[in-house]
Amino acid sequence: MPCAKARQIELVNIYRNSIEGSRRAEERKASENALNSTRRPRTMLSGLTFCGCCDQPYVRRGQDRYCCTSHLMGTGCTNSRTITRAKLEERVVNGLKNRLMAPEKAAEAMRAFAEETNRLNRERRSFAESDRQELEKTEAAI
Known part of the structure; x- marks a missing residue:
């Protein structure tokens, strides 16, 4: 060695x-x-905002503003608008509160949940019956 x-x-x-x-x-x-x-997002909306013109992500530019990545890099987007972080977060939170948590939206979500749960239960019961029949056949064959 x-x-x-x-x-x-x-x-x-x-x-x-x-x-x-x-x-x-x-x-x-x-x-x-x-x-x-793990790498945690730095702000509430990190990675969740996108440009309405080109669908590229919005990124922080400077300390407190968001802008389109594609426009920032000069790769074709004409959207030169920026928005402050505070205004963006305020708009999102207000939208969630006023549109998503409205009573009619909550009722619609609960109705859709109940429908899906019922559908899954029906499907499970139908599979249970066919599984039971298959088990009976297997036991008879044994």
């Missing part, structure tokens, strides 16, 4: 406990702080 390889093996054996302890600590750290290791 070459001298260098023998020395590597010797060092691994000497420092085995330290190496394994470090690995365990890293694994524990990663599992305990999984949320901290």
